[in-house]
Amino acid sequence: MPSTSSPRRAAVIGSNRIPFGKAGGAYANATNLDMLGAALSGLVARFQLQGERLGDVAGGAVLKHSRDFNMTREAVLGSALSPQTPAFDVQRACGTSLETVTAIANKIALGQIDSGIAAGVDSTSDAPIVVSDRLRRTLIKLSRAKTLPDRLKLVASIRPGDLAPVAPDVAEPRTGLSMGEHQALTTLKWKITREAQDEIALASHTNLAQAYEDGLFDDLITPYRGLVRDESLRSDTSAEKLAKLKPVFGKGLGEGVATMTAGNSTPLSDGAATVLLGTDEWAAERGLPVLAHVVDAEAAAVDFVRGEEGLLMGGAYAVPRLLHRNKLVLADFDFIEIHEAFASTVLTTTAAWADEKFMVSKVGLPPLGKLNPAVLNVAGSSLAAGHPFGATGARIVGTLASLLSRAKQARPDGGGVRGLISVCAAGGQAVAMILEAA
Amino acid sequence: MSDAYLELVNSGVTKTLAKKLGLPRPAHLRRTDPAAVDTPLIPGRALVIGEGPDTDAVARTLLGWDLDVHRNVPDGRIGAVVVVLTDLTRPEQASQRVLALGSVLRSLAPGGRVVTVSRAAGPHDEPAVAAVRTGVDGLLRSIAKELRAGATGNGIVLGDQISPDAPSAVGALRFLLSARSAFVDGQFVHVNTADGVAPADWTRPLQGRVAVVTGAARGIGAEIARVLHRDGAQVLGVDVPAAGESLASVMNQVGGIALQLDITGADAAARIIERARSRYGRIDIVVHNAGITRDKLLANMKPDHWDSVVAVNVHAQLRMNEAFLATDGLSPDGLRLVSLASTSGIAGNRGQTNYGFSKAAVIGMTRALAPRLAHGAGTANAVAPGFIETEMTARIPALTRQVARRLNSLQQGGQPVDVAETIAFLASPQAGGINGEVLRVCGQNLVGQ
Numbered sequence: 001m002p003s004t005s006s007p008r009r010a011a012v013i014g015s016n017r018i019p020f021g022k023a024g025g026a027y028a029n030a031t032n033l034d035m036l037g038a039a040l041s042g043l044v045a046r047f048q049l050q051g052e053r054l055g056d057v058a059g060g061a062v063l064k065h066s067r068d069f070n071m072t073r074e075a076v077l078g079s080a081l082s083p084q085t086p087a088f089d090v091q092r093a094c095g096t097s098l099e100t101v102t103a104i105a106n107k108i109a110l111g112q113i114d115s116g117i118a119a120g121v122d123s124t125s126d127a128p129i130v131v132s133d134r135l136r137r138t139l140i141k142l143s144r145a146k147t148l149p150d151r152l153k154l155v156a157s158i159r160p161g162d163l164a165p166v167a168p169d170v171a172e173p174r175t176g177l178s179m180g181e182h183q184a185l186t187t188l189k190w191k192i193t194r195e196a197q198d199e200i201a202l203a204s205h206t207n208l209a210q211a212y213e214d215g216l217f218d219d220l221i222t223p224y225r226g227l228v229r230d231e232s233l234r235s236d237t238s239a240e241k242l243a244k245l246k247p248v249f250g251k252g253l254g255e256g257v258a259t260m261t262a263g264n265s266t267p268l269s270d271g272a273a274t275v276l277l278g279t280d281e282w283a284a285e286r287g288l289p290v291l292a293h294v295v296d297a298e299a300a301a302v303d304f305v306r307g308e309e310g311l312l313m314g315g316a317y318a319v320p321r322l323l324h325r326n327k328l329v330l331a332d333f334d335f336i337e338i339h340e341a342f343a344s345t346v347l348t349t350t351a352a353w354a355d356e357k358f359m360v361s362k363v364g365l366p367p368l369g370k371l372n373p374a375v376l377n378v379a380g381s382s383l384a385a386g387h388p389f390g391a392t393g394a395r396i397v398g399t400l401a402s403l404l405s406r407a408k409q410a411r412p413d414g415g416g417v418r419g420l421i422s423v424c425a426a427g428g429q430a431v432a433m434i435l436e437a438a
Numbered sequence: 439m440s441d442a443y444l445e446l447v448n449s450g451v452t453k454t455l456a457k458k459l460g461l462p463r464p465a466h467l468r469r470t471d472p473a474a475v476d477t478p479l480i481p482g483r484a485l486v487i488g489e490g491p492d493t494d495a496v497a498r499t500l501l502g503w504d505l506d507v508h509r510n511v512p513d514g515r516i517g518a519v520v521v522v523l524t525d526l527t528r529p530e531q532a533s534q535r536v537l538a539l540g541s542v543l544r545s546l547a548p549g550g551r552v553v554t555v556s557r558a559a560g561p562h563d564e565p566a567v568a569a570v571r572t573g574v575d576g577l578l579r580s581i582a583k584e585l586r587a588g589a590t591g592n593g594i595v596l597g598d599q600i601s602p603d604a605p606s607a608v609g610a611l612r613f614l615l616s617a618r619s620a621f622v623d624g625q626f627v628h629v630n631t632a633d634g635v636a637p638a639d640w641t642r643p644l645q646g647r648v649a650v651v652t653g654a655a656r657g658i659g660a661e662i663a664r665v666l667h668r669d670g671a672q673v674l675g676v677d678v679p680a681a682g683e684s685l686a687s688v689m690n691q692v693g694g695i696a697l698q699l700d701i702t703g704a705d706a707a708a709r710i711i712e713r714a715r716s717r718y719g720r721i722d723i724v725v726h727n728a729g730i731t732r733d734k735l736l737a738n739m740k741p742d743h744w745d746s747v748v749a750v751n752v753h754a755q756l757r758m759n760e761a762f763l764a765t766d767g768l769s770p771d772g773l774r775l776v777s778l779a780s781t782s783g784i785a786g787n788r789g790q791t792n793y794g795f796s797k798a799a800v801i802g803m804t805r806a807l808a809p810r811l812a813h814g815a816g817t818a819n820a821v822a823p824g825f826i827e828t829e830m831t832a833r834i835p836a837l838t839r840q841v842a843r844r845l846n847s848l849q850q851g852g853q854p855v856d857v858a859e860t861i862a863f864l865a866s867p868q869a870g871g872i873n874g875e876v877l878r879v880c881g882q883n884l885v886g887q
Contacts, residue, residue, distance in 0.1 A: 038683070045686035045696035048717065080690040218698045222682040287717035 015398025017273035042222030055113025098393025120390035184250025186310030208380025269386030314430025468549030480517030488522030609868025621856035624882030634870025645670035653728030707761030751796035772815030808874030824880025
């Protein structure tokens with residue numbers, strides 16, 4: 001639904017996240033619930049939400065323990081929010097918290113709620129380890145067995161091999177390929193160079209470090225467990241240092257064609273992010289700022305299983321559709337945030353937007369033209385900040401809303417200041433969103 | 439931060455042993471129970487010593503608080519003795535009242551109070567008048583050193599024409615009698631004007647007030663936030679971004695707002711004002727608590743050690759105050775500024791030239807601000823803590839720390855809440871006639887006044 005016909009638009013009031021940690025780093029002993037609780041606690045304190053009954057809280061994680069089935073509600077109960085605040089869990093892979101922002105914003109736009117929090121979290125350090133299916137079935141039977149002989153028989157049936165844990169991985173269930181190997185295929189197809197990828201990675205670190213220096217994150221981040229800045233950030237990295245790294249993905253694709261390194265691929269991370277949304281009136285009643293409004297969002301998915309399309313190319317479809325519906329072009333955006341799953345994801349997605357043949361034949365829309373690199377990920381993105389899967393969307397919405405508000409203040413009569421978000425996700429999916437400065 | 443020695447001399451076999459050996463035996467101080475504020479106000483009966491209308495006024499005030507007030511020595515435990523000396527004109531007139539006080543000191547309850555009410559000596563007084571008025575200084579400070587079991591002695595000094603019924607005289611009396619002044623000992627509170635108003639509810643004097651507290655994430659700052667909140671204020675807590683986790687936790691306890699910023703930043707005051715205005719439309723109280731130490735002997739002092747301490751401890755305050763004072767309509771009922779000074783700024787401290795300089799500078803700043811703020815019905819005061827049990831003092835080597843703790847009349851370190859209580863009092867409506875004061879919270883430390 002185009003924004004202009006919407007009865008009201010959800011306001012992004014502010015956000016809070018914890019600094020993102022490296023897998024096995026500062027948050028090695030923190031659970032998803034711990035981190036989500038910490039991010040929520042900082043948000044509550046920043047916006048004085050203690051005792052408030054909010055309309056709803058949506059949160060989610062990708063790697064989730066079964067005990068955390070009601071994770072977001074548990075986080076709310078552990079917070080200073082009113083215990084009467086409801087909450088629900090959502091999961092759309094790396095697009096999880098862009099989806100929670102969409103869900104809460106839609107409820108607000110429809111008049112169902114006046115306020116809400118969208119959140120996401122992930123821990124690769126505290127990932128669930130699953131036991132083998134055979135052991136699991138035996139254990140379930142054991143819990144139901146009534147007599148001692150029955151129990152002993154079941155215990156005796158357990159074989160040493162059953163005890164090996166099954167660790168989670170980031171491979172696609174239908175192809176068996178890891179995300180990096182999938183992207184390596186797409187990188188090759190779009191002839192993305194190593195230099196172009198390293199340039200994206202360097203810009204991510206430089207821009208994120210600069211944003212910290214500028215105090216952008218003073219109102220966006222609350223430190224946690226001694227971590228004050230994102231653990232993956234290397235403010236001292238350089239093109240030379242990045243150029244020295246050996247490729248890690250695409251090594252089987254042929255001699256000399258592998259370009260994806262640990263430097264231009266996102267590290268595994270831990271972290272949580274939250275966004276406070278509401279109506280303009282709800283914010284005004286509490287003397288809270290409105291940074292931006294949620295204009296519209298779009299999800300897309302591609303058929304990567306049969307090789308029709310690259311796994312992480314969903315953004316090449318979601319964004320053109322979203323812009324077309326809102327009668328906007330790339331040049332209408334002051335900020336464009338493309339999640340850096342890999343540096344090459346950003347490059348293949350933007351290359352596709354500019355490619356007439358691809359756009360017409362595959363998306364069925366005219367090409368979007370060339371992206372102005374000056375508006376891309378200006379405060380850094382996942383390569384430098386890290387990428388706790390479920391938290392990335394909320395991180396980007398929080399950062400972008402602040403950037404939009406700052407830009408609007410710098411030119412109050414300059415008309416609309418817009419931002420675009422594209423986040424690719426496992427399963428060939430992507431979520432895109434438009435924000436406009438308030 | 440616990441004081442193991444204090445626990446030892448107050449329990450079991452070690453208590454008996456300490457008694458026999460004549461070791462110093464610091465007492466558990468009477469402190470405010472947040473669930474029953476000011477109840478009881480004093481731990482026993484109240485005795486008022488003195489004659490004339492000022493004494494009658496003080497007795498009426500105490501009766502107004504439902505205390506068991508006596509004008510002659512009563513039987514049983516005495517919770518507080520108020521000695522009114524305002525009418526004395528010659529030193530030889532003091533004897534009767536002082537000796538009357540002496541006769542009841544053995545009946546003073548643990549955590550009891552002695553409060554003198556006297557008049558300020560001025561350069562135009564008759565020599566005999568000035569003598570008796572100034573004599574109270576030495577009298578009270580000596581009495582305070584003789585009191586035991588957590589009892590304290592403090593004085594209220596009234597300016598010319600100020601009645602004991604003036605809001606700040608009444609406010610100071612209540613503060614000094616109550617558990618709120620647990621670690622204030624051997625001090626005088628000067629009431630200069632009849633400004634200020636008695637609160638509608640003495641247990642929540644800051645109801646409806648908006649307070650900014652810098653350095654609110656931990657230690658004394660966190661306790662200031664809690665006490666201001668307990669007394670009814672809305673709190674906006676400020677601390678550096680790196681302290682954000684504990685700041686959020688403290689603000690969530692007190693239902694306040696966490697604002698992460700560095701007070702030395704050029705836009706610090708603007709951001710504080712913006713946040714307070716959009717949320718509450720005003721700022722009534724600013725507590726300049728944020729402070730750092732970079733202890734070095736002067737011979738080893740690096741430019742950064744000196745400059746960073748001066749920047750945080752005094753320069754940032756000066757700059758922020760300018761912005762607060764220049765913002766029209768920010769404090770409709772007058773701005774109450776309370777700054778953290780230190781006994782190091784009064785008596786000096788080895789290894790703390792930078793800190794001592796900055797804290798003495800805060801005292802100078804406070805005194806200069808007082809008349810300027812008085813124009814807008816505001817006040818500027820400072821609190822000078824002595825040895826307080828915080829994370830900072832816990833880092834002092836063990837033996838030095840043990841000695842430092844005992845160097846005051848109460849023979850122990852104060853708690854952060856003691857500093858916070860005094861700040862809350864100076865920020866309260868009833869303290870409007872107290873301006874430009876530096877009130878020590880030091881258990882009557884042996885150094886300085």
